[in-house]
Amino acid sequence: MLSILPSPSHSSRQLLLLAMVVLLPGCAMLGPDFTAPEQEAPADWSAWHSGPERASAPGIDTDTQPAEKWWLEFDDPVLNQLQQRLAEASPDLRSAVLNFAGARLQRQIVASERGVDVQASGGVSRQKLSEYGTSMRMAAISSPANSDALIGALAEPFTLYQAGFDASWEPDFWGRIGRSIEAAEAGSTASAALLDQTRLGLSAELARAYFELRSLQQQVRLMQRDIGLKEDQLALLEANRAAGLVSDVQVDSLRMQLSEQRAGLPALNTGVVASMNAISTLLGEHPGALDALLQSDAVDTFDSIHSADLALGVPSSLARRRPDIRAAEAQLHAATAEIGVATADLYPRVTLHAGFGVESFLQSAFGKGGSEYWSIGPGFYLPIFNQGRLKARVELTKMDQQQAAVHYRQTVLRAWQEIDNALTAYAAEQTRYHQLQQKLASARSQLEINRANRAAGLSDSSVEIASESLMLGVERQLVDSRATMNIQRVAVYKAVGGGVDSAGVTE
Template identity: 35%
Template sequence: MIASAGLRPIPETVSSSSRTTRFALTLAAVLTLSGCMTVGPDYQQPQTAVPAKWSATGEVEAPDATVLAEWWRQYQDPVLDGLVADALAANLDLATARAQLREARARRTLAGAALGPSLTASGSASRSRTSSESSSGTTSDLFSTDFDASWEPDIFGGLKRGAEAAEGDLGASAESLRDTRVSLVAEVVLNYVELRTGERRLAVAAASVAARGETFDLTRWRRQAGLVSDLDAAQARTELESARANLPALRTAVTEAQNRLAVLLGRSPGELVSWLSEADIPQTVVSMAVGIPADTLRQRPDVRAAERRLAAQTARLGEAEAARYPSFSLSGSLGLSALSLDALGSTGSVTRSLLAGISAPIFDFGSIEANIEIQDALLEQARLAYQAAVLTALEDVENALVSVANAGERHTQLIQATASAREALQIAEHRYASGLTDFLNVLDSQRTLLSLEDQLASSTGELASAQIQLYKAVGGGWSPTDSAQDTRTAS
């Protein structure tokens, strides 16, 4: 139940100047009270304990902000640069995030507008004609205009808290846009690496098919000459068909990567097939500077967004607590009417009214307290979500650092193993041609080399992907300049 009361216009026995003075004093008192008392907790930046260094690497130098903002350019691949640029311009998820930022900005304006007064104006014009049997009748005109003003003084700060909540939502939306940008860039580069890795593996498999085809033909001719057995020919045929069986799955992986890139660029699947000619896997970065954990928390948009949501929810708790207290309203109107348009404001009649009102909760079956409890629980959830975002960010970087180190070590070992396998195959072929070993050793050497070449191609892609994940983990892919551009685009 809400109780309300209003002060009606003062009787005519009181002079106009007295009424004006009294209302002015009332208004001054309300203005003095307004803003002096803001209920609810004031937001304070959360203090989170973070390690001084990474456990995987110890202390490392801070990243260069310019390099981190456009980290993919280190691969020096013009095709990749073009794909990222097109994705940033046309990706649908990024466009949706920009629209959400636009919505949040409008909601902040709406919440801020509630703090100020409103003024409306209206006007009308009418003409009437009266007639009688004894005369031709008379015509009269009436013109009127009205001005209405209203204001709700924010005595207990509920509207202010609402504006603070909208400001926090706007900040969270801006950070979510940045997070979408970070994820998009990483996904484009990851899929590009998958595409080039698939192409490399497909080339290795095709070369293996060609080599085994030559081996099979040679074995068949030697069998016809009676130099080798039927078993050697059958084994050569088995190896050839086994190599051919690897091709369809690799072609599928290449096509899927092409289609995924097309969708990320806001295009239909298949549109990039003719545009993306084969190229090497992007060269891995020699060294990466990731800074300290505190640097990551400052750079990660998802952590920054969680902090802004916490600020917004803190304000919403205060907004809910303000509902416990009375609300006040002030309104006034001025009406002018005259028989001619020229007489408005001069000889016409004037109607004035001033009204002050108050509304206070008396009994509501506990709905206000329940809403306060809801907002307090949501505040606790926002606080826990922020802490979880911090831990997730630290986990992502630690895991990425380990992945980069291990992928690099495996890649180095595979390079050495592949070189040794290639040398072993040459020796086996030479010994077989000299009659010093059987054909099975040649096939085993071919099989080993194929496996290692395929693993090396995969390892090259895995190392590049691990570095990409590390750049994403530290929040790379955005800068204040990019954010300003996204903000203008969202306007």
């Protein structure tokens, strides 16, 4: 319908274009421009360390950045499958993705304020005016003699045809819209970083729960074997006591040890259930849904441990990788831009309006030359008296920016604290693991000696059983240390921000 409407006059279009040309060069950006904080970082990963020096420093590869899928280095097919399912089905990750999408849409909404707002309208309505309304008063005054007839004619029902459009545009004189877009873009960047942080946190938590589960499953197996050995040993001691070869003290001591281990088995099984449920929750599954995948049959060969050098890159790359630092910097950027938005609100706003349409109470005349109407011109908004509200808002945004700067500093310090804690714990567990390996080697050697003595008739089987039980106890410690070392390795990768993709940021 609008295609048949007459156009505004040539002089009107010239007036609008002239106003745009005059107003555009005067636009300015109020408020401070954002400058990214300087990144302070040590020369190497061990330079910023509290307390005594580490007994042994973990190997660190500074030439290689952490892989995006850092868990692949453990070479565990089940863990890899769980991580894939986490990326596809995690409720927490899905919520973070929705928050990120919302931030992107918010940026689009704010950016739309920079363009021209055009609205079309139209309608057909049947109307009747009141014979005693204010619009009829002029008819009564202008023609008293014929007022009744005139009012009666004007009050006759009629059909009104209308169509047109309105356009408005606000020149961004003081940068209010530009700063709003800048703040929205920074908010979108912060949301992207928080999405990365959620993904990293969930992946690390899944790996931790998985290593904990495998450790507990293996410890259950080893304890069940140890209980079986102690039951055999107890049977031998009771037979020897009946023959007067051993005292009641030895039998009672072994029975106490057996009871203690039996009492510890339910706690281990409870831990297995808790770890499996934790993994199920992370993947959005109900309890028991992953039993087949997480079955304990796989733990007999579970010895996943990765002791190669940690691929951490250089310390100066931490701010680019660690999501919470990127989020804090983006939030500082947004807070800085909001100062410009609040400052621009102190100044007048000018809006250019243009409207054109046609209106007729005769269908035959609708769209013809005499039915058009149009308007064009500027309007302005000027804050005059608001009890200091706008100035107070400027000061409030400045305080928010200062708080964001403090938060950024705290985030960086917390990051280096977590890195120091993680590297220290990983190095300590490496030392413990190597000591337990030596202890296990000694326990196995002692077992072989006792087996040889029993075969030669130099000792009975109870000595051999006691040696094997001791070896199983050391194996349980080693299993726990292996899982702890894997978990601490995961903590290191989480502390340095995990891996990065080729772009270094989430797209």
